[in-house]
Amino acid sequence: MSPYIAEFIGTAMLVLLGNGAVANVLLARTKGKGADLIVIVMGWAMAVFIAVFMTASFSGAHLNPVVTISLALAGKFAWSKVGGYIAAQMLGGMAGAGLVWMAYRQHFEKETDADIKLGVFCTAPAIRSAPHNFLTEMICTFVLILGVLYLASPQVGLGALDALPVGLLVLGIGISLGGPTGYAMSPARDLSPRLMHALLPIPGKRDSDWRYAWVPVMGPLAGGAAAAWIYLHVH
Incomplete structure (x- = not known):
């Protein structure tokens, strides 16, 4: 299977089961x-486990x-592959959200409740404050x-045997830190849905809260960059 198809299918499965x-x-x-x-957090942890196990190889x-x-x-990971991976992930997130609907x-x-309908697709803060939500x-x-950086292989990413640790990592983050914003941690999980x-054509839906949409994109990107910096200077 092409790695780009795998990323599409895996991300679609992730969003389908999580959302x-x-x-x-x-x-x-x-x-x-x-x-x-807790049920939602467990659902997302299992979604990560299944999707990673399916596509790691x-x-x-x-x-x-x-x-x-x-x-x-x-x-x-090679920069030459980044664009294709991201495109596959974003399209996969859209496909997964469509299947949930x-x-x-x-x-x-x-x-x-129009807010509940929106909440099935994307995150929203419990207390709205852009700086705190971003943080x-x-x-x-x-x-x-x-x-993930400490679990990843030097070649491409996560080996199949690391599916369970990654699922447990997402479970722990959700239980500990998921309360303020719903822990999006991914544009493919939030922006795509x-x-x-x-x-x-969802009946009775509200707007898609675009004024908040930048937070679960830029916050994760900043957190990921910080983690990569720490990894390079401490590892």
């Missing part, structure tokens, strides 16, 4: 309605533009990328 957990907890009349953040299982850029900054379409129709996303992603929210 699927969000939909199951939030949307009206689902079997999971009323569960709490083909692409290194980056599944996140920030991971790709950070690995390149740390000298663990298809699976829960009836529940989107029953749901009356939180930066810290979350710093922890993620520093862990946000674009799908804007494009899909």
